Amino acid sequence: MVTAAQLLRRIGGLPVKVGVAGGTGYVGAELVRLLAEHPHVRLHAVTSGGSIGKCVNEHYPYIPKYLNLRFVDIDDPVLLECDVVIFSTPLGTIMRYARSFLERGIRVIDLSPDFSLENQEVWKSRFALEHSSPELIPSTIFGLPEINRAAIKKALLLNSPSSYSTAIILGVLPLLAPGKMKEESLVADIVVGMTAHGRVMSHTAMFAEHSDTMQAFDVDFPLARTETESVISRIHGKRIELTCIPHSAPLITGLHATLYLKVDPEIDLFKLYKEFYRKEIFVEVLPAGCVPETRNVRGSNYCKIAPHRQKDGAAVILVALDNLIKGAAGQAIQNLNIMFGLNESDGLHAIDTDPKGHTA
Amino acid sequence: MVTAAQLLRRIGGLPVKVGVAGGTGYVGAELVRLLAEHPHVRLHAVTSGGSIGKCVNEHYPYIPKYLNLRFVDIDDPVLLECDVVIFSTPLGTIMRYARSFLERGIRVIDLSPDFSLENQEVWKSRFALEHSSPELIPSTIFGLPEINRAAIKKALLLNSPSSYSTAIILGVLPLLAPGKMKEESLVADIVVGMTAHGRVMSHTAMFAEHSDTMQAFDVDFPLARTETESVISRIHGKRIELTCIPHSAPLITGLHATLYLKVDPEIDLFKLYKEFYRKEIFVEVLPAGCVPETRNVRGSNYCKIAPHRQKDGAAVILVALDNLIKGAAGQAIQNLNIMFGLNESDGLHAIDTDPKGHTA
Amino acid sequence: MVTAAQLLRRIGGLPVKVGVAGGTGYVGAELVRLLAEHPHVRLHAVTSGGSIGKCVNEHYPYIPKYLNLRFVDIDDPVLLECDVVIFSTPLGTIMRYARSFLERGIRVIDLSPDFSLENQEVWKSRFALEHSSPELIPSTIFGLPEINRAAIKKALLLNSPSSYSTAIILGVLPLLAPGKMKEESLVADIVVGMTAHGRVMSHTAMFAEHSDTMQAFDVDFPLARTETESVISRIHGKRIELTCIPHSAPLITGLHATLYLKVDPEIDLFKLYKEFYRKEIFVEVLPAGCVPETRNVRGSNYCKIAPHRQKDGAAVILVALDNLIKGAAGQAIQNLNIMFGLNESDGLHAIDTDPKGHTA
Amino acid sequence: MVTAAQLLRRIGGLPVKVGVAGGTGYVGAELVRLLAEHPHVRLHAVTSGGSIGKCVNEHYPYIPKYLNLRFVDIDDPVLLECDVVIFSTPLGTIMRYARSFLERGIRVIDLSPDFSLENQEVWKSRFALEHSSPELIPSTIFGLPEINRAAIKKALLLNSPSSYSTAIILGVLPLLAPGKMKEESLVADIVVGMTAHGRVMSHTAMFAEHSDTMQAFDVDFPLARTETESVISRIHGKRIELTCIPHSAPLITGLHATLYLKVDPEIDLFKLYKEFYRKEIFVEVLPAGCVPETRNVRGSNYCKIAPHRQKDGAAVILVALDNLIKGAAGQAIQNLNIMFGLNESDGLHAIDTDPKGHTA
Structure with a gap:
């Protein structure tokens, strides 16, 4: 489920190129904070509705001096250079974009409600909206690693559950x-x-x-x-x-x-x-x-x-x-790690084994 | 259930003399704040374990310049001049004092767990303590006005339920x-x-x-x-x-x-x-x-x-x-109002009718 | 400085009829809360930009069951029945209304910046706005009771200073x-x-x-x-x-x-x-x-x-x-009390003397 | 200023062995949190007055599953195996321990007020205490990197300034x-x-x-x-x-x-x-x-x-x-990094350069 280009980069030890769509919300902020320090990821593009052109660390002043990344529009072609795009966008956004990313072999992680419900009737009545890509729903993978690891590994379109x-x-x-x-x-x-x-x-x-x-x-x-x-x-x-x-x-x-x-x-x-x-x-x-x-x-x-x-x-x-981490941004990265064959805890500050030789 | 002295004072429009035992805790503070402005009550004595002799408004600086009342010991005879004593004291206190107040015709309102449970076996196992006045438990009135007004009216010993x-x-x-x-x-x-x-x-x-x-x-x-x-x-x-x-x-x-x-x-x-x-x-x-x-x-x-x-x-x-008001101090005063024939909302800042003649 | 009607009402012990312009902001809420319990005031009208027709206690649910007052428009003639109107309105509002109230003998208390600066040049440069009633500025009384009681007593247009x-x-x-x-x-x-x-x-x-x-x-x-x-x-x-x-x-x-x-x-x-x-x-x-x-x-x-x-x-x-009380609503009421010959602390929950006969 | 053993470990790329004295306070908690992820440090010992024998992550439940380190007494010989000990201890503690550590070639970072003042008269009058090691004061290095890097590099006893x-x-x-x-x-x-x-x-x-x-x-x-x-x-x-x-x-x-x-x-x-x-x-x-x-x-x-x-x-x-980081634990680690020839930002999550090749 990995494209040839993705495979080559992984073999060469190159970082996974990640795009964040919806980078100025609270979940987007945590995605940027965590991905900025992820050892095997390169934060390649961050989109924003209202802050296009601004430096990412103007919006997130606690990310110091990370000067080289500017918010782009969600339609900016730079997103198409990514291996995976994580959407923390408002209702109704990703359902309009998922198909075009998937067609280019770019994997998609959805943190919005767009692909959260299999039952389309319930979805419609809950959100008072017509789903624009209902045909993608059946193949959406439910991204809770603790119950679905095997499927997540191969997921092209994944919905990470709500907190x-x-x-x-x-x-x-x-x-x-x-x-x-x-x-x-x-x-x-x-x-x-x-x-x-x-x-x-x-x-x-x-x-x-x-x-x-x-x-x-x-x-x-x-x-x-x-x-x-x-x-x-x-x-x-x-x-x-x-x-x-x-x-x-x-x-x-x-x-x-x-x-x-x-x-x-x-x-x-x-x-x-x-x-x-x-x-x-x-x-x-x-x-x-x-x-x-x-x-x-x-x-x-x-x-x-x-x-x-x-x-x-x-x-x-x-x-x-934490509703923003295991309930959103962190779980998306945990899913990303599984999808790209990384250690499940990469970039997530887990200290569960002793990397420096401590023994009991 | 009103003593002759109490009756005479009520006839003469004299305020009810109220004592607060345990005046420095959070419930005690609210009792003092509310009773200080109650139109038909005189806050006669406030006890404290650790602040005896101090002015009440040193402990409660938001009660400005209420200079004339000092904390007394719970054994101070001034308490015996009260018509009613409200206990917001730690577990095991009021059960040692209730009898002597009751014998003098002083009514008692308990905000502690001492008289909160009829079943003495459960009480003991919950609090790991022997009750010192078990004989008073059966005649304790449960002080939730909304279900027990008639009994509260005549209550001598009343337990005001927890929040x-x-x-x-x-x-x-x-x-x-x-x-x-x-x-x-x-x-x-x-x-x-x-x-x-x-x-x-x-x-x-x-x-x-x-x-x-x-x-x-x-x-x-x-x-x-x-x-x-x-x-x-x-x-x-x-x-x-x-x-x-x-x-x-x-x-x-x-x-x-x-x-x-x-x-x-x-x-x-x-x-x-x-x-x-x-x-x-x-x-x-x-x-x-x-x-x-x-x-x-x-x-x-x-x-x-x-x-x-x-x-x-x-x-x-x-x-x-509010756990300190309807859940404690306010409800105690509501009970007190009922016990002494006052308006149930006196001193409780209820604005439920229009005292100044507004009409729809 | 009191109109004949006002004088008659005061002699008859009738409450002062008060209007609050701008009743849904934070200062307006405190004005309503305090005036609702003021012993010598009748809250006669409360205006709102966005909530006209709504019950006051829908907007302030902590003012329970005060059902009989509904928000009116600032141009509603009911305001003209007031003895005094307190303005806690945005910049530029009261300067357009003050004259018409004053002409009818209705006294005006300004909690906004409109009449806060004598120097009109500075005012203009600070607020980037032309003052519409500069001729009223010289006769505006500075409403800090502790330095200006005598003038406040007679004030027709008073600016209550910021917190x-x-x-x-x-x-x-x-x-x-x-x-x-x-x-x-x-x-x-x-x-x-x-x-x-x-x-x-x-x-x-x-x-x-x-x-x-x-x-x-x-x-x-x-x-x-x-x-x-x-x-x-x-x-x-x-x-x-x-x-x-x-x-x-x-x-x-x-x-x-x-x-x-x-x-x-x-x-x-x-x-x-x-x-x-x-x-x-x-x-x-x-x-x-x-x-x-x-x-x-x-x-x-x-x-x-x-x-x-x-x-x-x-x-x-x-x-x-408290920026909303001594810094705004409370001070306005303190000024109102002085302006109408009431006790300066009426309706302000001061417990500075002992109304019930406590002695040291 | 580095001992032979320290030098050999540095040459071998071995981590600096760090002890934290006073590990259960708020500064101690941040020291543990940061040092646990520091790439060139091994957290070797953490002392506690009241929690000796307990696992570190019992006290800091947000440091998950870091099971292998238990609090020791400040007199435990394991501290003597450290290259450096950071003291976030109450007033009067480090002044009794500094000498014995220094004599063994163990460098000492003081986050307490013990070595905060050169003027011993002022120190005494401020803390109402006799200093037990006044002879160490003159050689204490003031640990504010931005004004004292050269001296910090060679510091044996360093006082990290208050927030x-x-x-x-x-x-x-x-x-x-x-x-x-x-x-x-x-x-x-x-x-x-x-x-x-x-x-x-x-x-x-x-x-x-x-x-x-x-x-x-x-x-x-x-x-x-x-x-x-x-x-x-x-x-x-x-x-x-x-x-x-x-x-x-x-x-x-x-x-x-x-x-x-x-x-x-x-x-x-x-x-x-x-x-x-x-x-x-x-x-x-x-x-x-x-x-x-x-x-x-x-x-x-x-x-x-x-x-x-x-x-x-x-x-x-x-x-x-952050009073606990640049004002205490982080600055101590910044000093430690300088003292041991590490990158000044190691373990401090600085993202000031782009480690993954971003360009403007």
Whole structure:
């Protein structure tokens, strides 16, 4: 699934040429920050709707002196020189561009909702929009590495799941085998930081109005519910009814999910989860009794999970990840690494093995 | 249930003499702030463990120039001159003092966990402590005005429920009649501000470690679960299994509860709630489609509730209140007002009727 | 300076009829919150550009159930029934309306920059706008009660100074007599909360971009500098060179000023300030050694001041006030109280004397 | 100044063995985070007072799965195997240990106040403590790379300046040549995040009491004043009177300094600063008209500076850095890099040149 040119560059040890479409949003900023230090990637082009021609580090002043890259238009031919383009663009963008990239052998990673739902009827009703490339949907690969590595390796068009879906699926995955859940029903209470709403101005997103306050949103039809319900139901083999309420807290970044479900009381949850995820680099099952904090995954690609059981009551799975990293930019890079035969953790600051010879 | 002296003072229009035990904690501070402006109350004594002799407004610099009141010891006889003493004291305090106040005809309002649980066995196992006045427990009145006004009126010893219990009970109350809930099961996902942990120093309560982060706490045995489960089960007539996870968000104050339950699909939740609470001053059912924000109840005694139903799914009841006010100090004053025949909203800054003659 | 109708109403104990122009901004919200509970005021009309016809408590959900007032257009004749109209409107609004209100005997309080500068040339160059009522400027009264009570009493058109000016003037006032300052030079370092920027959307005002960060703004030509420099120079009798840099911190509300100046080393600053402000209700000189915190003036009309002297160095005056209250809405009401012969602290929750008979 | 063993390891390309004394504080945490990814360093030992035996990543859960390092006691002989030990220990610690390390050829970097002041009389009066190794003070190297690289290269005992000193010195440095300042007087208004107070519990450091508030601290005798005044006066050749007030804002991390001084009006400040710092990796002079924000240096070793001049007034220099990085841990590593002949930016995530061949 690699073009000849891509193959030659890989053999020659040349970096993967990456384009970022939608580089000025919050996810785009994290893509640029991480890709700028990725050892096997060359950030080749970054697009922007409103900042064309500006230096990338004018927009991201915390990326110091990275002077040589300027924002280009999404139609700029420089994008066609890339091996892969990551889209963190608004709804309805990538569906218009994917085909032309794919036809040139350029692989495409979608972080938008465009290729997030297989069921086109639901997609239409959710987004009140006609999909312009419905024929690409069936071959879109679901980019959650922990359940789909083999397919991701060969993916040409990949949809990286939302932070909500990532947290819920990783949180419930070890329980999806038959006989573990006592009811096909799951409550997912989600709290996210304000970057989860995108870089879209509104009065309620202003510091003066969102500090020191909490509220639910999208109560009646949360974006993540349909996508997630369909994925976990398929893995489980039976429909699971998912109830999912997202909330905004005064956090810059971070996603905390609390999953409530009924589980066979005989199961040792901690042991099950520890074993299930023992080989995963970016999923960490916390020591028994611990709870995950979003600050401990801030800026990192880790997803921290702690399964609990309330005395005489329901199972409660706690999940924390950074909505912009494991929930978006980091996971896109993890997928990119798999797609291009790199180490899965390249450029993601994982310190899971000791590169300098420490031994236990 | 009013002593002769109390009666005479009331007839003469004299203010109720109120003592606050535990005046330097976060709840104590709000009691002092509100009672200082209460039109029919005289703040007669405020106790403190560590600040005896200091002026009250040295400790509360936002209460300007209120120079004439100094903190006294909890054993100071000045407390015995009060008509009522409100205890916002640590676990194990009021159970040692209640009897001697009651014997003198001084009414007692408990904001601590001391008289929060009828079942003494559970109490002991929860708090790892022997109760020193178990004989007072049966006659303790549960101080949630919205369900217990008649009893509160005559209460001598009253336990004002925790903010968690208040939110969950008010949130589910309209559904507790037979036939409304489809399962005797309730998930209560709670998020609180940092004042809910009391004025107790810990590394994780420091600004530098609790800003921009979210986490669950008390996952295995949350304080509020037993108390609340027992109250709602009694009202409902059948045991309701409550699962309840509290979380800390970077809020100073505020409690947000999201209640998940299965409800008869025929019920119009909005209409039911609106009708149920139409006469309550301090419970506001939001217009259909709205969600409550904790900032809108900051510093006030209001509890805002919004019932929702997720498309094809569970009922979701959203509740917001100020954990220090409707969840503690304000509710204690609301109870006090009822106990002493005052207007229920006196001193609570309710603007629910138009005192100056506005008309629609 | 009171019309016959106004006089009759005052004699009859009738409330002052107040209009608020610009009722949906942050200052407008505080005006409504405070006026709604003011004992001698009737909030008669609130205008809004974008929310005409909506209930006031839809916009301010923390003002519960105040159902009977709807936003009107600024041209609505109901405003003409008021005794006084307070303008918290954008630049260039009140200068077009003031004359017509004044001609009808309606007094006008300006919280905008329109009547903030006597020098019309500077005004024009600062705001890049032609003033439409320059003839009203000379008779505009400067509404800082602590220096101008007599004139305020009779004011028909009053400009209530900005939060910046209020803090700097009150902070330096006791030193403005000849011989106290050793140099005619003052540095005012100001930090404000985000409400100081108004309810104007921008990326940098978003929670996700203004949390956990600090920055200066308006560095080259801060709004407050000219106005303040001219007032303190006039009082001092000589030109004082003011350097003033405002900064934004992640605060909802609050203004903290640190004033640096050289003062005669013989002066006992604490004693001077204590004596100077001993009769002022809303200026509190802190006990020696203390520093003011903005949280202690949150929501209140108090200005807290602490004069210090650095070892072998400059005098440093610390000032804290709430930019929306003593810096805007509260001060407007304080002025209104003076203008209409009410107690200066009416409706401002001052607890400076003991209304219930406490004695030391 | 390198021992034979150190030299051999460097020749063999072996990593520098680094010990961190005081690894559980906020600076210690950043040292561990940065050193764990440093390409030429091996983190050999981390000490702790209270967590001896615990895994480092139990204390720092955001450093995932770095399982092989456990906290040791500061007297553990493993420290003696290091090439260099960085002390981020409380006052009075390193002065008792420095000698024994130096005698074994182990180089020492001090981040505490122990070796921060040459003048022992002032030191004693500031810290109310007798210095136990006064004889080491004269040979201590002042570790601000931008003014002292040559000496740092050979340093055996180095004191890395505080964040306050770093910001003030870097901010004023280009003006310290004769003839540029018009008065030997400098006001430094400093705002810091809460990590600047160390990991020390107090009520005022709690989230519930330090959110949404601002205040000054150490007003009368700020720690940084003496050290900084002495350094800038020495460079300038004349005593500069420094007035310096630190403030706490609700920031986790970050230091913002606003420097006020009188400067020859002929000087083009922007040009002067740009030229002065053109070769410095970690000092960035912002484009004219810009202001630095602390969020843009969060977690990085950059110091951002913007010189301004207020219309008809004083020069104002704005400085932002991360108090834990360029103000502590990062600067220590920058010093370490210089001391051991590494690239000055190794391990500090500087992206100032294009390692992958980008061209303009």
